Amino acid sequence: MAKELAHINWLSRLAVLSLALLLTVGTGSAFAASSSTLFIEDEKVSLNQSLRLVDGVTFAPVKELAALMDWHVAYDADAGYVVVMNGEGDKLAFRSGESEVRYNGKTYDIPQTARMINDTSYLPLRVLTEAMHAQVGWQAEDKLSSVTDVEPYVVQSGDTLASIAEANGTTAAALKVRNGLTSDALNAGDSLKMIVPEFMDPATADVALLSKLIQVEAGYEPYEGKIAIANVVLNRVKSGRFPDTVSGVIYAAGQFPPARNGNLQTLSASSESVQAAKAALSGENVVPGALYFFNPKLEPAKAKKSSVVKTIGHHMFIR
Missing domain, CATH: 3.30.457.10 (Copper amine oxidase-like, N-terminal domain)
Known part of the structure; x- marks a missing residue:
């Protein structure tokens, strides 16, 4: 780590x-x-x-x-x-x-x-x-x-949640969360709030936590290195060997010290760290298969026996 x-x-x-x-x-x-x-x-x-x-x-x-x-x-x-x-x-x-x-x-x-x-x-x-x-x-x-200021949208006859979402550049899932809907059913005359804050949109809900982890682990690393930190978290989510959510991976015992000591609750991520988190969540992966990272200058012995995926900046990413 x-x-x-x-x-x-x-x-x-x-x-x-x-x-x-x-x-x-x-x-x-x-x-x-x-x-x-x-x-x-x-x-x-x-x-x-x-x-x-x-x-x-x-x-x-x-x-x-x-x-x-x-x-x-x-x-x-x-x-x-x-x-x-x-x-x-x-x-x-x-x-x-x-x-x-x-x-x-x-x-x-x-x-x-x-x-x-x-x-x-x-x-x-x-x-x-x-x-x-x-x-x-x-x-x-x-x-x-x-x-x-944006006025709520008034549902018209024939509207569907999907068609309204597409016309307004969002998703049906985001509109359901924003408006507290439990189904896709709509009635003419219903009022829908169309602006969905990023922090509550299901597609971007993990951006905040992931970007702050990037900031604390790679705030001074190149942009590619920031994406790679996010990739490690998302690779773990998909691996079957770790929790299957971003928060589960980040807060897993013995993994990321900043998560355990509370630093992530009082940390601000830079715009570049946020951009890196969004890129990784959108599918960009610069270290496929990497599940761990460390600084080889601090742990040279570990570097010699690791299966290296890529070295970026001060970090070595390994399987």
Whole structure:
């Protein structure tokens, strides 16, 4: 097993703060500003607190964006959660320094931790907007992010879940999860939420956990090395010798130290680690058959007697 890389998460497990501290819009930051301007419903808007680009991921100031989008923000002082709600009944709760969120009564994992930047609560822009049933996009001409509220779809006579999903670039399985459906049956006049947050889509639900494992094990490795870490996990899922789920493999006893010591709950994955996780989940495999990896410089004796699939960066991948 690869030696756990030293990883410092300076924002992890922040103490419970007052509502004013959590939600105040401040100025200045140690983070590079991505932009102080974005499009809201096709109108260019200037923010008091800029969007922030952190490891390739755009973070948004929660309170200010919520005010622009007519979402409601509250604070659960007992649990230390910031809670964001929209007019469609969706409720997203999060705590700074954690990547676990509560959404509509269930707990999910996201690839990055919520952050405090200049005494202001920040979440990844895509996570926040999709959870509030809005669409995040990109205005190429102005090179600015855009956020657009999306109305639920009203089912028409003759519609099927599959046809609605195809027309909206999603899947029937994702729509069923998003709308709490137990079957594919629809009735004319039914209202369906069409924006499915990545963290609850069955096709991408493993991205967060896998990308954070990649980050801690190969954060400084080349992109191919990041994909290879994910490949080892997925190769194990398919092998019959390990648990048959991504979480089962990662949390198996004696395998990945970051999973056992809780680091994955307070770790943020870079955009490249997320991209690598998605590539592996989509079928890209750069180390077919590899079930283990390690650093041969740290374990030279092991390197001599292993069945090597490939060496990438500082890691040797073996069967």
